[in-house]
Amino acid sequence: MARSSSGFVAGLTAAALAAVGFLAYQASATVPDTLGKPKQDASSTAPRTPKANADPKAVPAASGRGERVVYALRSDRVWLVGPRNKPKRVFEVTPSTVDPRxxxxxxTTRSGSVVGSDGVPIEHVVRFANVxxxxxxxxxxxxxxVPKPDPTQQTGGIRETRADGNAMWEFATVGTKIVVVP
Structure with a gap:
């Protein structure tokens, strides 16, 4: 008789688990998509931006520490970062047609004045990569x-204003760390 009662209990347990699983599935299918997501002001159509991106002068968190030049590919922005992780200068640049990874x-090298690969006379060239x-x-x-480069040419010149170029020239000597972030 012990055999039949254990089989009966196993059958009831299996049926109970199936019922609970079915009810859990039904409950999850009726949950609104917005449950658990932060509420957005009805008058605002723009998505919230994280605080780190709110201040364009804030040095990107994933760019390391210490004195360095930080170049953000998506925002085409450069930070000249001092020894206490504080930006000395922040400016926008016009990207080249070939991006560094x-x-x-x-x-690696610097040149006071040369002619760029696009034929434009340039100054204060600070080279750091080869792609x-x-x-x-x-x-x-x-x-x-500060013209946009010809997209049909492969150029590596990231163009700055002359004032920003002067600041880069003074800051980024041979061996200075350059960090490229997405």
Missing amino acids: PGEYSV DGVAIGFSAAVDGS
Whole structure:
């Protein structure tokens, strides 16, 4: 008789588990998509932005520590960061047609004035990477222009204003750390 009661209990347990599983499925199917998500002001159509992105002068958190140049690919922004992780200067740049990969580099060479690969006379060239044979670096056009590069040419010149180029030249000597973030 012990056999039949254990089989009966096992059957009841299996039926109970199936019923609980079915009820759990039904409950999850009726939960609103917004449950557990932060409420957004009905008058606001823009999504919330994290506090770290709210201040364009804030140094990106994932860019390391100490003196360095930080270049953010998505925002086309550069930070010249001092020894206490404080930005000395923050500015926007015009990107080249060839981007460096995110990572850590150092300044390899500098040139006071040359002609860029696009034929424009440039100054204060600070090179730090090479991607598929294209030298990547910061520079300023001598005439002060900051044109968008020709998308049909592979260029590595990240263009700055002359004032920002002067600041970069003073800050980023050979060996200075350059951190590229997405």
